[in-house]
Amino acid sequence: MKIAIPVDDNSMDTSVCISFGRAPYFLLYDTETEENNFLNNSAAASQGGAGIKAAQNIVDSGAEAIITPRCGENAAEVLKVAEIALYKNTNNSIRDNIEALKEGKLNLLDDIHPGFHQHGGS
Amino acid sequence: MKIAVLSGKGGTGKTLVSVNLAAVSPESVYIDCDVEEPNGYLFFKPQDIKNKRVTVKLPQADSKLCNGCRTCVNFCKFNALAYIKNNLIVFNEICHSCGGCLLFCPQKAISEKDREIGMIQRGISGNVRVVTGMLNIGEASGVPVIEKLLQDSRKENKDVFIDCPPGSACMVMESIKDADYCILVAEPTIFGVHNLEMVYELVNLFQKPFGVVLNKCLEGENPAEDYCLQNEIKILNKIPFDLELGTMNSNGQIAVRKHPKYRDLFQNLLQAVRKEARHETASDS
Numbered sequence A: 001m002k003i004a005i006p007v008d009d010n011s012m013d014t015s016v017c018i019s020f021g022r023a024p025y026f027l028l029y030d031t032e033t034e035e036n037n038f039l040n041n042s043a044a045a046s047q048g049g050a051g052i053k054a055a056q057n058i059v060d061s062g063a064e065a066i067i068t069p070r071c072g073e074n075a076a077e078v079l080k081v082a083e084i085a086l087y088k089n090t091n092n093s094i095r096d097n098i099e100a101l102k103e104g105k106l107n108l109l110d111d112i113h114p115g116f117h118q119h120g121g122s
Numbered sequence B: 001m002k003i004a005v006l007s008g009k010g011g012t013g014k015t016l017v018s019v020n021l022a023a024v025s026p027e028s029v030y031i032d033c034d035v036e037e038p039n040g041y042l043f044f045k046p047q048d049i050k051n052k053r054v055t056v057k058l059p060q061a062d063s064k065l066c067n068g069c070r071t072c073v074n075f076c077k078f079n080a081l082a083y084i085k086n087n088l089i090v091f092n093e094i095c096h097s098c099g100g101c102l103l104f105c106p107q108k109a110i111s112e113k114d115r116e117i118g119m120i121q122r123g124i125s126g127n128v129r130v131v132t133g134m135l136n137i138g139e140a141s142g143v144p145v146i147e148k149l150l151q152d153s154r155k156e157n158k159d160v161f162i163d164c165p166p167g168s169a170c171m172v173m174e175s176i177k178d179a180d181y182c183i184l185v186a187e188p189t190i191f192g193v194h195n196l197e198m199v200y201e202l203v204n205l206f207q208k209p210f211g212v213v214l215n216k217c218l219e220g221e222n223p224a225e226d227y228c229l230q231n232e233i234k235i236l237n238k239i240p241f242d243l244e245l246g247t248m249n250s251n252g253q254i255a256v257r258k259h260p261k262y263r264d265l266f267q268n269l270l271q272a273v274r275k276e277a278r279h280e281t282a283s284d285s
């Protein structure tokens, strides 16, 4: 199974990124072949709707599951339509989370937060 | 003459000032651009109410024509579109109705439909025509409602008073765009100075002539007044902290229609504004 994780750097030694839409990279990891790939998150620099664009990129990459600390409403909707499962990470270590997922120890993510819009008064 | 009334945050007295100025003017239009929380109409209690829907265009893809090329998805700089499982998903609240996706779709698969985002309500209250913008709950941007509100006011030859949204974000900028003069309302506290600074920067950015009304003034220290003196900002008037005024305000009463004392106060303010605005236009030409 191919999974995606938002990460801080394009290396297996980096940690899980606290943001989904604004993560600099996504790790694409194949649990069968143990192959890893880093996807440059082109959405990170966008003004608005970063989550939607990031989700679109992940869907296009063919991932079937995502491990992330949090996810915005709109991105979650894209991922739901695409039938991609969302799991919550246990700690910041990439390897720990991949192991935990393999062993079926990760919980589904239920922390879906409303989007941050660029408009309105402060 | 178009006068915009603004303040860095809500509850400063922005509505008090704009409502009373409109009421004291012989014939005027009051426009409530605080579309997320309009409350001017609560004071005016307008009659002969007419409502008009405000809609924006929303793209819609015909799945029979769309071949999934994603030109539209890549084009949309707001990321309001996603193409998932042979379907184009449109995120209503994110779409800015720019029409770009429609224009660039090679298959001509996109059409537009109307989506209601709010309402404009018009009514009459004595000498004042009351126009209120109302944004539906959950909408991200009230700018289209404000645009519609101000469109009609361009033709107006009466005095127009624009009650702006609080803050200094894009909705406020939209509201003051065609104002001839801006009134900044400030409270006499350190926090009030901070809020005043925000709108002060904004009117400078737009190069609008402006003056300050100091609200809720007590004897003694007034940091907002000090700030104005330091920065050579024109103080138009000082409204005293006054229980009677506070009570009228919380009961939804218009002070100038109730009491000659306040009628005088706001009449003076209106005169000061007129003088300043005229002075500005004279020195412009």
Ligand code: SF4
Binding pocket: B061, B065, B066, B067, B068, B069, B070, B071, B072, B073, B083, B088, B104, B105, B106, B107, B108, B109, B110
């Ligand atoms: S540009 Fe037109 S054809 Fe291409 S994905 Fe968008 S709607 Fe479909």
Ligand code: SF4
Binding pocket: B059, B075, B076, B077, B078, B079, B080, B081, B090, B094, B095, B096, B097, B098, B099, B100, B101, B102
């Ligand atoms: S109309 Fe503009 S903002 Fe809306 S989806 Fe199309 S390209 Fe994006």
